Amino acid sequence: MNLDQDEKKLRALFHDVRAEDERDAPSFAYDWQAAVDRLRPAGRLRPGKWVLVAACIVVVVYGSWFFFVRDTSHRAIDDSGPVAGVSPSAPQERAPGPSQAATVDISRLPSKKPSARTRHRSATAMEASALISQWRSPTDFLLKFPADRLLKSVPRLDDSIVDLDSTVPED
Amino acid sequence: MNGSELRAELERLHPESYGWALACCWRDAAEAESVLQTVYLRVLQGKARFDGRAKFKTWLFSVIRRTAADRRRRFLLRRLGLAKYEIYQPADKNVDRPDDVVYRSEVQILLLGALAQLPERQRQALQLVFYHDLSLEEAAGVMNVSIGSARTHYERGKKRLRQLMGESRIFDESGSGRKEAEGAIPRR
Numbered sequence: 001m002n003l004d005q006d007e008k009k010l011r012a013l014f015h016d017v018r019a020e021d022e023r024d025a026p027s028f029a030y031d032w033q034a035a036v037d038r039l040r041p042a043g044r045l046r047p048g049k050w051v052l053v054a055a056c057i058v059v060v061v062y063g064s065w066f067f068f069v070r071d072t073s074h075r076a077i078d079d080s081g082p083v084a085g086v087s088p089s090a091p092q093e094r095a096p097g098p099s100q101a102a103t104v105d106i107s108r109l110p111s112k113k114p115s116a117r118t119r120h121r122s123a124t125a126m127e128a129s130a131l132i133s134q135w136r137s138p139t140d141f142l143l144k145f146p147a148d149r150l151l152k153s154v155p156r157l158d159d160s161i162v163d164l165d166s167t168v169p170e171d
Numbered sequence: 172m173n174g175s176e177l178r179a180e181l182e183r184l185h186p187e188s189y190g191w192a193l194a195c196c197w198r199d200a201a202e203a204e205s206v207l208q209t210v211y212l213r214v215l216q217g218k219a220r221f222d223g224r225a226k227f228k229t230w231l232f233s234v235i236r237r238t239a240a241d242r243r244r245r246f247l248l249r250r251l252g253l254a255k256y257e258i259y260q261p262a263d264k265n266v267d268r269p270d271d272v273v274y275r276s277e278v279q280i281l282l283l284g285a286l287a288q289l290p291e292r293q294r295q296a297l298q299l300v301f302y303h304d305l306s307l308e309e310a311a312g313v314m315n316v317s318i319g320s321a322r323t324h325y326e327r328g329k330k331r332l333r334q335l336m337g338e339s340r341i342f343d344e345s346g347s348g349r350k351e352a353e354g355a356i357p358r359r
Contacts, residue, residue, distance in 0.1 A: 006333060007301075013282050014301035020279065021193055022186040026204055031185070032178070035211035 172221055177214065180227055187303060191232050194298040195239035198283065206239045213238065225312050232303070232313040236295070285335035293328030296321055 172180070181188075188210075192203035210231075213219040219234045221227060286294050292314065299310035311321035 007329075010297075010329070010332070011301045013278060014298075016276070017279050017282065018187075018190055018302050021190040024200070025186045025189040026207075028182045028185040031204065031208050032181075032211055034208045035215055038208065038212050039215050 172223075172227075177221070181211065181214070181231070184228060184231060187228075188231060188235060190302060191298070192235050192239060194295065194302070195236050196243075197287070202239075202242070206235060206242060209242065210234050210238050226309065228303075229305070229309050229312045232299070232305075233315065236313060236315075281336055285332050288335060289328055289331055292316075292324045293331065296324040297328045297332065300325060 185207075188207060189203060192206045192210075193200065196202040196206060210219065213234065221230050224230075225233075286297070289297070295314055296307075296310055299305045299313055300307065305313070307321050307325060308318055310325070311318045314321060314324075316324075
C-alpha cells in the first residue's frame with residue numbers, strides 16, 4: 001500500500017468535505033453582528049446615556065432639596081420665635097461670667113427674612129381664607145321661606161293683626 | 172493589528188474557521204456557529220488578543236478550540252446538575268442529519284463516520300493537517316501540544332482511519348473503490 005497515495009486520497013477526501021462545509025458556512029457579517037449584539041445587550045445604556053441619567057439624578061436631588069429641605073429650614077426659623085437665651089436688648093458689654101456664653105446679641109445675627117416663596121405662600125393662604133368667609137352657598141335660598149319672620153321672632157300679644165297678616169302667606 | 176485589519180483577517184478566514192469549529196463541536200452546525208460568535212465576542216471584548224507570536228490562523232484556530240472545549244465543559248456541568256431531573260438519552264454522534272445524508276456523498280459520510288470514532292486529539296490532528304493544510308508544527312500550536320505529541324496523534328489517527336475505511340476499498344491501489352462508493356449515491 002503506497003502511503004503517499006493514501007495521504008493524497010485522504011487529503012482529497014478532506015478537501016471535498018471542506019468544500020461542502022464552506023458552502024454551508026453562515027455569512028461572516030451575520031456572525032459578526034451577532035457578536036456585536038451580544039457585546040451590547042439591548043438593556044444596557046451607552047456611555048452618553050449614563051451622563052444623561054446622572055444629570056437627571058442631580059436635577060431631581062437638587063430639586064428635592066430646594067423644595068423640601070430649604071423651605072422647611074426657613075419655616076423652622078420663622079416659627080421658632082425668640083430663642084431661649086437670646087435677648088433682643090442684651091447689652092453688648094457684660095461682665096464676664098458663666099452665663100455669657102449662653103447670651104447672644106440678636107442684632108448681630110443674620111437677618112431672617114422670609115424667602116420670596118414663603119411670602120408668596122402666606123399671601124395666598126390669607127387670600128384663600130378671605131374668600132372662604134365670603135362664600136355663599138348657591139342653594140341657600142331653598143332654606144328660606146316667606147314665614148321666616150314668624151319662626152324667627154315671637155309675636156307680642158298687642159301686635160296689630162294687620163301687621164300679623166302681612167307676615168302670613170297669602171296662599 | 173488594528174481593528175479593521177483584524178476584522179478583515181477574520182472575514183477572510185471565516186469559512187475555514189467554521190470548518191474547524193465544526194470539527195471541534197462534533198459537526199454540530201448550530202454549536203459551531205455559536206462557538207464562532209463567542210470567539211468573535213471574545214475578540215471584540217479584548218479577551219482574546221493576537222500577540223503576533225504565531226501565525227494569525229494558528230492563533231485563531233487555537234482560540235476556537237479552547238472556546239469549543241469551554242462550551243462543552245459548561246454544557247456537561249449543566250447537564251450533570253440537571254441529571255437528577257431528567258432521563259438523559261445520549262445522542263448518537265455518528266447519526267447524520269437528513270440534509271447531510273442527502274447532500275453528501277457516501278465516501279464523505281464514510282470518512283466523517285470514521286473520524287467520529289477516533290479519539291479527539293487524533294481527529295483534530297488529521298483535520299488540521301488534511302482539511303486545513305497546516306504543518307504538523309502549526310497543528311501542534313493549535314492543539315497546544317508538543318510537535319512530537321502531535322506527530323504521534325497524527326500517525327495513530329491516520330493508521331486507525333485507514334483501518335476503519337479499509338472495508339470501503341477507498342485505499343486500494345487502483346482507487347476504484349472510491350469511484351464505486353461515489354457512484355452509489357450521486358452527488359448533487
